[in-house]
Amino acid sequence: MLNRQTKALYFALTGPFMRLNGFLFRHFRAPRKPGVKVHLGPGRKHYLQGWINVDANMFSGICDVWADLRNPLPFPDATVEAMYSHHVIEHLPDLETHFLEAFRCLKPGGIYRVGGPNGDSAIRKFVDQDLEWFSDFPIKRASIGGRFENFIFCRQEHLTILTQSFLEELMLQAGFRNIRRCLPTKESRAPEIFGDCMKKEDETDFSFPHTLILEGEKPGSPR
Numbered sequence: 001m002l003n004r005q006t007k008a009l010y011f012a013l014t015g016p017f018m019r020l021n022g023f024l025f026r027h028f029r030a031p032r033k034p035g036v037k038v039h040l041g042p043g044r045k046h047y048l049q050g051w052i053n054v055d056a057n058m059f060s061g062i063c064d065v066w067a068d069l070r071n072p073l074p075f076p077d078a079t080v081e082a083m084y085s086h087h088v089i090e091h092l093p094d095l096e097t098h099f100l101e102a103f104r105c106l107k108p109g110g111i112y113r114v115g116g117p118n119g120d121s122a123i124r125k126f127v128d129q130d131l132e133w134f135s136d137f138p139i140k141r142a143s144i145g146g147r148f149e150n151f152i153f154c155r156q157e158h159l160t161i162l163t164q165s166f167l168e169e170l171m172l173q174a175g176f177r178n179i180r181r182c183l184p185t186k187e188s189r190a191p192e193i194f195g196d197c198m199k200k201e202d203e204t205d206f207s208f209p210h211t212l213i214l215e216g217e218k219p220g221s222p223r
């Protein structure tokens with residue numbers, strides 16, 4: 001994992017390339033055929049076959065399009081049937097803009113499945129003093145407070161805390177409707193689309209999931 005300074009330097013150096021590459025892809029290469037599925041931030045292990053995988057980290061990412069998700073997403077308006085991101089948006093500085101961009105790219109009837117560290121579960125488990133619920137990643141911490149800090153801020157890699165009501169508010173504000181919370185690995189309103197994504201999600205606690213996942217739909221005629 002890159003530390004914050006290295007990451008800032010990396011993004012500063014690659015910024016112009018990422019912006020240009022995203023722009024060129026959006027305007028000249030992005031498919032406009034039916035059934036386009038987009039996976040944001042696959043990292044090394046979560047590459048999805050049959051999806052357009054987008055990432056910015058050339059050291060740890062394996063993807064189809066190099067683009068910085070802080071820029072406009074590299075897809076034309078209303079061309080994407082399904083979008084997926086898992087433990088990515090908490091790294092982004094402007095979630096209002098992110099959800100507006102996801103909404104812009106989706107076709108009417110398209111769905112965004114989005115997940116990240118579950119702030120609601122973490123707060124409950126912190127209050128319950130459940131040390132075992134938390135891991136000692138990325139920094140070895142023995143205390144509940146230290147582990148809570150690890151989970152929420154992840155060595156300052158995470159810029160926000162994701163709770164269900166906050167994500168719902170952001171998604172509603174961007175125009176999404178029929179927003180539902182889904183259990184990681186188990187639930188989706190469209191398992192025929194998100195089945196492969198769900199297989200890569202890992203969860204050990206289905207009462208207090210570590211990952212908060214919501215799916216929201218862009219209103220309009222069906223996909």
Ligand SMILES: C[S@@+](CC[C@H](N)C(=O)[O-])C[C@H]1O[C@@H](n2cnc3c(N)ncnc32)[C@H](O)[C@@H]1O
Pocket residue numbers: 040041042043044046054055056057060061067068069070085086087088091092
């Ligand atoms: C914690 S990893 C999650 C990887 C994978 N989705 C998973 O669930 O294991 C975060 C991923 O988001 C990517 N990411 C973070 N900020 C990004 C940005 N501004 N632009 C593009 N990708 C970004 C990172 O490169 C990394 O691959």
